[in-house]
């Protein structure tokens with residue numbers, strides 16, 4: 238059974254409609270890539286799942302609950318950990334304070350985050366504002382993990398980072414998959430890296446799901462059609 242099940246999701250920004258029917262499933266332990274060209278609706282889909290914007294139609298089921306019927310503070314506690322586009326850590330707080338601020342009971346604690354990202358441990362007493370872009374991204378992931386989510390959502394987690402740092406983030410995602418079996422929904426532009434970690438792909442075009450299948454089945458033709466420039 239799916240942990241996350243999105244069906245016919247529609248979202249409007251005022252009078253302009255952005256999503257016209259997004260379908261998307263993530264099973265327990267599965268890594269799903271949400272793909273599509275710029276502006277096709279990936280971030281909007283994620284915001285609707287996280288209840289940051291309202292859906293105008295469709296269903297969002299998570300762990301057997303209908304998210305659209307829950308107040309957003311309840312939805313947040315059901316176990317969706319978001320690493321938002323653009324990171325968004327609390328700049329004046331230290332790394333440790335950032336991590337503690339989002340903590341909820343469960344297996345993930347400061348020690349476990351330190352194991353995944355030793356660099357965060359080395360910088361535990363530094364304010365977030367003083368971190369490099371890559372370190373801030375690690376902190377954003379660490380914060381999401383501290384909520385002890387059942388589903389981790391990463392929106393462009395490697396964007397704007399140097400190649401070495403990107404690789405560190407991909408390694409961390411691969412470790413999460415292998416060592417914890419956490420369900421992960423990931424948006425990223427790097428097809429090659431996604432291919433290495435995702436089980437399935439969901440492709441959106443103009444606010445609709447247009448293709449779903451095994452990551453390995455996303456061949457050159459499909460990539461060209463749906464992701465090419």
Ligand code: ATP
Nearest residue numbers: 250253254255273274275276277278279280281282
């Ligand atoms: P990108 O990779 O560029 O972030 P995306 O696939 O995540 O693209 P969205 O950001 O979800 O795409 O945008 C989907 C559509 O909704 C676009 O047409 C965009 O212009 C529109 N849109 C996004 N945010 C808003 C907003 N706050 N107000 C109005 N329209 C918006």
